[in-house]
Amino acid sequence: MIIMKLLQEIQVGDLTLKNRMVMSAMTRSRADINGVVGNLTVQYYTQRASAGLIFTEAINISEQAIGSPFTPGLYTREQIEAWKKVTQSVHNNGGIIVAQLWHTGRAGHSIDRKGVLPVAPSAVAITGMKHFTSQGMQEYEIPHELSEEEINQIIKDYGQAAKNAMEAGFDGVELHAANGYLPNQFLAESANQRTDKYGGSIENKARFVLEVMQELISAVGGNKVGIKISPLHPYGDIMLDNPVATYTYLVEELNKLDIAYVELMKRSPMFPPVPGYPTEDEIEVFGKLIKHTLIANTAYDKTTAETELEKGIAKIISFGVLFLANPDLPKRFENGAALNQPDRATMFGGGEQGYIDYPFLTY
DSSP: OOOOGGGSOEEETTEEESSSEEEOOOOOOOSOTTSOOOHHHHHHHHHTTTSSEEEEEEEESSSTTOOSTTOOBSSSHHHHHHHHHHHHHHHHTTOOEEEEEEOOTTSSOGGGTTTOOOEESSSOOOOSSEEEETTEEEEOOOOEEOOHHHHHHHHHHHHHHHHHHHHTTOSOEEEEEOTTSHHHHHHOTTTOOOOSTTSSSHHHHHHHHHHHHHHHHHHHOGGGEEEEEOTTOOTTTOOOSOHHHHHHHHHHHHHTSOOSEEEEEOOOTTSOOOTTSOOSOHHHHTGGGOOSEEEEESSOOHHHHHHHHHHTSOSEEEESHHHHHOTTHHHHHHHTOOOOOOOGGGSSSOSSTTTTOOOOOOO
């Protein structure tokens, strides 16, 4: 009997994954006003412990990192203690869980930041979309441009958050450098107009991401560190003059680092192609350059995921909405069972509904 590649074991860093189906990070906005997760979150992640690996929803590394209401943190004692309950329960149920570390940069609003403006590489606001806040949808504000001293502090905050993640019992950390958040902003000309060592050339624009990665490696060891990138995804008004050159340089520099994996997020099918961007598949364009274990992400189903693994570039696939709606997704794939459909109205915020009430297979 041939076992699906998706269901085969694999080693990543110092972790042995029981299958190659990873639950990707998904913001669920169910922490309390202080960024503390509760018992529902314990249950949510525990239900999905059959994943080879769970990436948590993005976790704010500091108070300054906050962009959206009811998102969790990993910088206060109360937050760390709350996450301990999650990691212990996941481990007790045979799961592996990694904390995704988040700084939203300009993708926030002062309404949910105690009146303080968001921060960014440059004082350039996001255009063409609005931000979800505790007071409804709002226009983005012009962010505060970070000084070099403030950038250095953020890098240290990432390191401290990684140490806090280890204390909380996580199996590793992932730098969220995708989807329009702060590391992604440093890489993109649409957000970074600096003229110091963090702007201008591709090497300078990539400096922040690489310095954060070095800090994470120093904090917890490279075998516990990974990164998520999204070279061609324009969410958050992210536009690069030359994404291939920028991300080729970044990947080549990441290849020199002792890290566990790179998660490559493809452009969401919900976004139209960007004029001037490559039309080829990101796994072909960038994945072939990556020397670390590659995790492919975005809009995969059972068939396309298995086909991707057969190609041999990506070794693991991460699934978002499918794991949200199907806590026992590996079992459903194995048995060829029907899938629950996601309730999009309950994805962000709320309580049990659309969070921990999706049914499991009963046979």
